[in-house]
Amino acid sequence: MKKRLMKVLALGLVMALSLGILAGCGAKKEEVAEQKEEKKFVFKLGHAADEENTWHKGAVKFAELVKEKSNGRIEVKVYPNEQLGNEMDNITGVQAGTADMVISGETLQNWAPKVGAMAIPYAIKDSETLQNIVNGEIGQEIEKEIIDKAGLRPLFWYERGPRYLTSNRPITTPDELNGMIVRVPNVPVFVKAWEALGAKPTPMAFSEVFTGLQQGTVEGQENPLALINSAGFYEVQKYVNKTAHVRSWIYVLMGEKQWESLPEDLQVVVMEAAKEAQAYEHELFLEQEEALATTLQERGMNFVDVDQDAFRTKVEASLKDALTEEQYEMYQKIKEVK
Numbered sequence: 001m002k003k004r005l006m007k008v009l010a011l012g013l014v015m016a017l018s019l020g021i022l023a024g025c026g027a028k029k030e031e032v033a034e035q036k037e038e039k040k041f042v043f044k045l046g047h048a049a050d051e052e053n054t055w056h057k058g059a060v061k062f063a064e065l066v067k068e069k070s071n072g073r074i075e076v077k078v079y080p081n082e083q084l085g086n087e088m089d090n091i092t093g094v095q096a097g098t099a100d101m102v103i104s105g106e107t108l109q110n111w112a113p114k115v116g117a118m119a120i121p122y123a124i125k126d127s128e129t130l131q132n133i134v135n136g137e138i139g140q141e142i143e144k145e146i147i148d149k150a151g152l153r154p155l156f157w158y159e160r161g162p163r164y165l166t167s168n169r170p171i172t173t174p175d176e177l178n179g180m181i182v183r184v185p186n187v188p189v190f191v192k193a194w195e196a197l198g199a200k201p202t203p204m205a206f207s208e209v210f211t212g213l214q215q216g217t218v219e220g221q222e223n224p225l226a227l228i229n230s231a232g233f234y235e236v237q238k239y240v241n242k243t244a245h246v247r248s249w250i251y252v253l254m255g256e257k258q259w260e261s262l263p264e265d266l267q268v269v270v271m272e273a274a275k276e277a278q279a280y281e282h283e284l285f286l287e288q289e290e291a292l293a294t295t296l297q298e299r300g301m302n303f304v305d306v307d308q309d310a311f312r313t314k315v316e317a318s319l320k321d322a323l324t325e326e327q328y329e330m331y332q333k334i335k336e337v338k
Helices: 002-037 054-069 087-096 106-110 113-119 127-134 137-150 188-196 206-215 225-230 256-261 264-298 308-322 325-336
Strands: 041-046 074-079 101-104 152-159 164-167 181-184 200-203 220-223 239-241 249-255 302-304
Touching: 054 074, 054 152, 054 249, 054 264, 074 264, 087 101, 087 106, 087 152, 087 249, 101 152, 106 113, 106 188, 113 137, 113 188, 113 325, 127 137, 127 152, 137 152, 137 249, 137 325, 152 256, 152 264, 164 225, 181 188, 181 206, 188 200, 188 308, 206 220, 220 225, 225 264, 249 256, 249 264, 264 302, 308 325
Parallel strands: 041 074, 041 101, 181 200, 181 220, 239 302
Antiparallel strands: 101 249, 152 249, 164 220, 164 239
C-alpha cells in the first residue's frame, strides 16, 4: 500500500513538472511572438523640396499619422532639401537599402519607361483630367511598372502645379528662345521637347540650379510655382513665362523590400495614413496655388502671357521621335481621358 502511494506521488510530481515545463515553453513562445509582433520599423524618407513646400508638409503629416496609427511601431524620418542626396541618389539609395522612401516622378522612367507618360508636354489639359488619369487604368498601369521594374511601391501621390519657364527676358513665342540654355530634369522627353522649341536644354540636379542661374551656367529653368518660390529663383530670375507646358503628378514611394518587411496589419496602417496624408497635402496645394502668383509678384517676378498654341504645336510635332513606342501609346491613351 505504501509503495503504491509512493508511486502515485512520484507520478504526480512528474506530471506537475511536465506541465510546468510546457507552461514555461508556452510562455516563452508567447513572449517571442509578442516581441516579434512589437518589432519597430524606422524608415528614412528623402526628397528635394524645402520645409515650406507642401510635399514636405504632406510627408511630415504622413509620418505623424503612421506613427500614431501603428502605436509607435513605425517611425518615418523625413529629410528635405536633398539631405540624403539628389532625386537619383534617393532612388538608388532606396533600391540599395540605405534609404527607404523617396518622392519622385518622371525620373523613374530611367527604370520604368511608362513613367515617361506622366509628364508629356501639353498632354494633360487640367486638374480634373489629371486626377482621372492617376486614379484610373493608366495610373494603375504606371504604378504596376514602377513596382515591377523599379522596385518601388507608390503609396500616395501629389498633384503638381503647371510647369512654367523662368528667365531674365520675356519669352512669348518659341522663336524668342533662340538657343537659350534651359535647365531641365534628367528626363528624355523634356530634353527633346525643349530642343524642338529651339532652346538648349541642360539636365542638372535641382540642388545645383540656383547657383547655375546665378553664375549664368544656365539662363532659365522650368518648374511649378511652388518650387520656383521655395527654391528662391525669384532672386535670380525676373520673369515667369506662362507656358504651362506640363501638368503632372509625383509619387511618395517606398522600397518594395521595405514594404514586404512589414506585417500585413502594418501595411494596412501605412496605406490608411497615406490616404489621409494625400488629402491633407492636396488641400494645402490648392490653397498655395492661389497665393503663389501673388507672392512671386511681390518678390519682383513678372508674369508673361505666351502663345501656348505655338508652343504646343512645336512640342507635339516632336513627340513621335521623343517618346518610345510604348510611351507614345500611353500618350494616345492619356489624350482620350476627359
